[in-house]
Amino acid sequence: MKFCTVKQYFDDENNNNVTNGIATTVIPLPNKHLKIKANNKEMEQYEQELLRNVMPQELTKLILAANYLNFKEALDFFCRTVANAIQNKSVDYVRKFFGLESDFEPGEEEKLCKEFAWSFEGVDED
Amino acid sequence: MSDNKTTNRIIPWGSLPDEILTNIFVFLPIKSIIIFTSVSKAWKSLIKNPTFISTHLNHSLNKNKNQNLLFIGLRSENQKEFYALHNEDDADFTQHARFDYPFRAPPHNGKYSVLGTCNGLLFLSKVFHGDNSFCLWNPCVGKLLKLPSPNITYATHGRFCASLGFGFDPKTKDYKVIRVVTLLESFDLERTRPQVEIYTLSTGQWRMLRTGLAPIGALYWTGPQTFINGALHWVACFKVSDNNIHNFVLVFNLGEEVFHEILLPEFPGHMGLMSGSISVYRNSIALFQKDNGFLHIWVMKEYGVVSSWTKVLSLPLFNLDFFGASDSIRRALGFRRNGEVILKLDGGRLISLDLKTGEIKDLRIVGHKKTIVDYYVESLVLLDKSANSEDTY
Numbered sequence: 001m002k003f004c005t006v007k008q009y010f011d012d013e014n015n016n017n018v019t020n021g022i023a024t025t026v027i028p029l030p031n032k033h034l035k036i037k038a039n040n041k042e043m044e045q046y047e048q049e050l051l052r053n054v055m056p057q058e059l060t061k062l063i064l065a066a067n068y069l070n071f072k073e074a075l076d077f078f079c080r081t082v083a084n085a086i087q088n089k090s091v092d093y094v095r096k097f098f099g100l101e102s103d104f105e106p107g108e109e110e111k112l113c114k115e116f117a118w119s120f121e122g123v124d125e126d
Numbered sequence: 127m128s129d130n131k132t133t134n135r136i137i138p139w140g141s142l143p144d145e146i147l148t149n150i151f152v153f154l155p156i157k158s159i160i161i162f163t164s165v166s167k168a169w170k171s172l173i174k175n176p177t178f179i180s181t182h183l184n185h186s187l188n189k190n191k192n193q194n195l196l197f198i199g200l201r202s203e204n205q206k207e208f209y210a211l212h213n214e215d216d217a218d219f220t221q222h223a224r225f226d227y228p229f230r231a232p233p234h235n236g237k238y239s240v241l242g243t244c245n246g247l248l249f250l251s252k253v254f255h256g257d258n259s260f261c262l263w264n265p266c267v268g269k270l271l272k273l274p275s276p277n278i279t280y281a282t283h284g285r286f287c288a289s290l291g292f293g294f295d296p297k298t299k300d301y302k303v304i305r306v307v308t309l310l311e312s313f314d315l316e317r318t319r320p321q322v323e324i325y326t327l328s329t330g331q332w333r334m335l336r337t338g339l340a341p342i343g344a345l346y347w348t349g350p351q352t353f354i355n356g357a358l359h360w361v362a363c364f365k366v367s368d369n370n371i372h373n374f375v376l377v378f379n380l381g382e383e384v385f386h387e388i389l390l391p392e393f394p395g396h397m398g399l400m401s402g403s404i405s406v407y408r409n410s411i412a413l414f415q416k417d418n419g420f421l422h423i424w425v426m427k428e429y430g431v432v433s434s435w436t437k438v439l440s441l442p443l444f445n446l447d448f449f450g451a452s453d454s455i456r457r458a459l460g461f462r463r464n465g466e467v468i469l470k471l472d473g474g475r476l477i478s479l480d481l482k483t484g485e486i487k488d489l490r491i492v493g494h495k496k497t498i499v500d501y502y503v504e505s506l507v508l509l510d511k512s513a514n515s516e517d518t519y
Contacts, residue, residue: 063146075149083153091164103167112164118268119160 088124144172152185156266156504179506183245186503194463195222197502199240201494209240209265211502214462219489225265239496242292242351246505247301249292256280258288260303262508269508276305276332277323284311289347291358297381301327304358304378308344315344315365324383338384345376350498354406355429356380361404373400375411391424391435405460414458419443421455423467438481448477448486460499468499
């Protein structure tokens with residue numbers, strides 16, 4: 001089932017996300033997964049490697065590719081990688097990571113911070 | 127996101143479809159999810175949304191990460207209530223989080239007790255001057271909702287005795303609080319039928335149950351609640367004749383809003399007034415029964431099948447040698463997910479006991495007279511309720 005979708009993926013020229021880089025990272029994933037599945041430590045290492053070698057933008061493409069391929073394990077893996085990268089970080093850090101800007105009215109953001117003031121304690125230093 | 131530029135174009139994360147953002151967020155700790163509502167308007171509206179809250183809850187309930195939490199209601203040395211979440215799967219039963227009693231006011235008008243949990247919500251109840259007040263509280267998101275006054279009060283109906291329960295109805299995806307009230311003025315054990323009223327979170331109101339009436343009889347219940355398989359359970363009794371009191375488990379199905387009975391196992395004295403309570407045991411129920419210096423534990427191996435009641439343990443209550451001194455059991459509090467029973471000893475020490483091997487584990491927690499334990503899962507339920515002075519604290 002997975003192989004049919006892969007072929008379709010390459011044939012679909014309207015898909016702007018197709019690059020060779022993605023193909024070489026996403027396709028070998030099933031094999032790597034089967035090897036690593038039992039060993040959590042190796043998974044962590046692979047995750048670290050991924051984060052170091054792959055820019056956030058590339059990670060987006062990987063996620064979108066895995067999503068398009070309907071490859072649940074890879075999608076969960078990449079999403080979990082992103083989650084681990086941003087967990088316990090500050091709002092500003094997350095904005096920078098994702099390339100987002102605040103679109104709140106001046107008072108709104110303050111109100112939110114006040115509502116959940118206790119959540120902001122213990123957040124990692126940027 | 128779809129002009130035909132070069133593949134080196136930076137794709138802004140903000141344009142990731144909501145399902146993918148959701149898939150990232152469900153892996154985050156609750157604290158981070160809450161903080162990230164401040165990242166942007168789009169993130170705020172995605173997170174503070176019943177759909178996401180429900181997806182996140184299902185993810186929490188299904189993931190088999192080592193995050194099985196047990197909720198324990200405790201009291202500090204200066205008599206202040208607090209609540210702790212402990213990791214059940216952790217060898218040291220470490221504390222995952224701790225929450226203080228949510229009200230600042232001094233307890234001159236009574237103190238709330240936690241009667242049970244469901245999907246991350248705590249159900250609090252207090253009795254003051256004969257009347258009940260209730261709250262639903264999610265300590266993980268800091269939202270507390272005070273329920274309106276119920277229909278049956280001391281002013282309207284005189285003295286009463288109420289048994290309570292709280293749970294989730296997957297059919298309507300709604301939370302319900304049930305109040306089974308026995309009116310004490312002109313009470314007759316052979317004739318009086320309890321009145322039932324139901325609060326639903328979606329309507330924010332109480333209504334009387336007009337169909338599927340409760341059977342005649344009385345409930346004896348002092349909490350905490352037993353909610354499993356979509357139903358609430360209480361021990362009840364019905365007077366068959368002068369010397370014959372029939373005890374049973376009264377079951378209320380939250381979705382269908384109907385009562386039925388589950389017979390208790392037969393044991394000496396089961397046809398009289400008994401001293402017992404029921405508890406959730408894995409996917410079924412268990413009965414704790416004290417009798418003649420012994421604690422008997424029965425489990426219903428197949429939920430609903432009366433012939434599957436099995437006595438799994440009879441423990442003497444006194445002169446036990448758990449820790450080299452003479453220990454006594456005060457009461458059984460409930461079960462861990464692995465099937466071990468949690469006991470409170472004289473002095474408050476909590477231990478868990480493996481029913482098969484007899485092995486004891488010191489949980490290194492000191493409980494108090496009203497300590498309860500319950501399975502807990504972190505959730506964002508109530509996050510989408512707007513904040514006002516009543517809701518947050």
